[in-house]
Amino acid sequence: MKKIFTFVVFLLIFFNTANKAFSIEADAFVQQTVSRAAKTLSSGLTKEERIQKLKEIAKEAVDIRGIGFYSLGSHRKNLTKEQLENYKDVFEAYFLKSFSSRLAEYSNPEIEVNSQKKINKNYTIVSSTLVATNTRPEVKIEWRVYTKDPENLLIRDLIIEGLSLARTQKEEFSSIINSNDGKIEALLKNLSDFSSK
Amino acid sequence: MKKNFTILIITFFVFTNAFAGADGELELSKKSKPVKDCFEPLNRVTFAVNMGLDKIIFKPVAKGYRVLPSPVRAGVSNALDNLSSLVTIPNNVLQGELKKAGVNTGRFVINTTIGIVGIFDVAQNLGFPEYEKEDYGQTLGVMGVGPGCYLVLPVIGPSTVRDTAGSFINILGGDPWYNASVNGNNEYLSDSDYFTSRVLAGIDFRAKNIDSLDNLEKNSMDLYASFRSLYLQDRQQKISNSKETTETMDDGDWEEIDTQ
Numbered sequence: 001m002k003k004i005f006t007f008v009v010f011l012l013i014f015f016n017t018a019n020k021a022f023s024i025e026a027d028a029f030v031q032q033t034v035s036r037a038a039k040t041l042s043s044g045l046t047k048e049e050r051i052q053k054l055k056e057i058a059k060e061a062v063d064i065r066g067i068g069f070y071s072l073g074s075h076r077k078n079l080t081k082e083q084l085e086n087y088k089d090v091f092e093a094y095f096l097k098s099f100s101s102r103l104a105e106y107s108n109p110e111i112e113v114n115s116q117k118k119i120n121k122n123y124t125i126v127s128s129t130l131v132a133t134n135t136r137p138e139v140k141i142e143w144r145v146y147t148k149d150p151e152n153l154l155i156r157d158l159i160i161e162g163l164s165l166a167r168t169q170k171e172e173f174s175s176i177i178n179s180n181d182g183k184i185e186a187l188l189k190n191l192s193d194f195s196s197k
Numbered sequence: 198m199k200k201n202f203t204i205l206i207i208t209f210f211v212f213t214n215a216f217a218g219a220d221g222e223l224e225l226s227k228k229s230k231p232v233k234d235c236f237e238p239l240n241r242v243t244f245a246v247n248m249g250l251d252k253i254i255f256k257p258v259a260k261g262y263r264v265l266p267s268p269v270r271a272g273v274s275n276a277l278d279n280l281s282s283l284v285t286i287p288n289n290v291l292q293g294e295l296k297k298a299g300v301n302t303g304r305f306v307i308n309t310t311i312g313i314v315g316i317f318d319v320a321q322n323l324g325f326p327e328y329e330k331e332d333y334g335q336t337l338g339v340m341g342v343g344p345g346c347y348l349v350l351p352v353i354g355p356s357t358v359r360d361t362a363g364s365f366i367n368i369l370g371g372d373p374w375y376n377a378s379v380n381g382n383n384e385y386l387s388d389s390d391y392f393t394s395r396v397l398a399g400i401d402f403r404a405k406n407i408d409s410l411d412n413l414e415k416n417s418m419d420l421y422a423s424f425r426s427l428y429l430q431d432r433q434q435k436i437s438n439s440k441e442t443t444e445t446m447d448d449g450d451w452e453e454i455d456t457q
Contacts, residue, residue: 066454069454070451070454076454098416101415101416102412102416122451122452123451134267135263135407135408136405136408137405144451156451162430162431162434163427163430163431163434164430167426167430168423168426168427168430171422171423171425171426172417172418172419172422172423172426174422175419175421175422175425176418176419176422179419190418190419191418194418
């Protein structure tokens, strides 16, 4: 009986501690992600290797599926199950290519995480600054972090000087679909073409 | 006669937009209606022409400008900001931001005198708050005038009917720098001073954004739509005068995907 009691107490302590160990604040999560990316960018790896590493970081830290759904906007409701499955795959390839090629241009971006603001139970906005260089002024970057699962925080949007990348992408996708008579196939083709460039 | 015609055009734009915006929905609310792109085919053509001009003129000039030493570029940028405060101050007043108007007037006086025509931002070193530009388009927005249709102007770039009307106010007496240089009829300033300052402002802006625009161009599938989205988001934020991004963001779609 004593053994069982000790075991139960051990389990309780273990899970309580484990839970705390894996939970991380949104600002620390962003800092950690930024540090990982910066380390990759400043490493002596080739461009292709850097891109591969950045893709791995994105897969772990960014909610690619969520951003994909958001970017479809109201068109999401008109898709068949098959089209949606196809879209998920094509979008992920597009996103990873776009994300890594955008970042790979920077040699060593210095980002300072300044503060965080919880806007509701699902989202925290983390404010940071991309430090100015000789050719570029200081840039304010805010990160929309999805906090529904405290043990698996995910980035859903980057807001650069008040301009949301996710919203821009959503409006771009919408424009492509609308200028092709509302056909999702046009967007799928554009995404595939981009990924295979 | 020409002035009367311009006033008539602006009045028409402003009033038609005021009525268009007064449909019971606050334009600056998080659920604001999307801005219509009524002239999209024409806008796309103008956009393509502008991008061509950018490629052969503006971008190379901006790249050359970026080679100048950083303190020189900072001085030019500061002087241009200082000139723009002549438009910002009356707009602060029109928006009821009297405290900001006072601060910006103090900044202008200090920077124009001690800062040598604004080349040095002495006011910032003295602890003045960060400078925020205002224009007549923003003031019309604050007054409840809707943006109207999205427009792409030749050379100038993205705008809306409201913001274009706002720009006309500058040349109708709303910009003291324009009045002094173009209409001033004095021996110290001339038209060319005004137009030089406008061209320099364009080059300064382009030079500061070379990397981000290159990146956007490389990663956009519909560059026209990306520019439109970024311009309209920027204006929405500037009109709301909010530093809190979350105040101008619509969370509806994010919440919707969470339930799927």
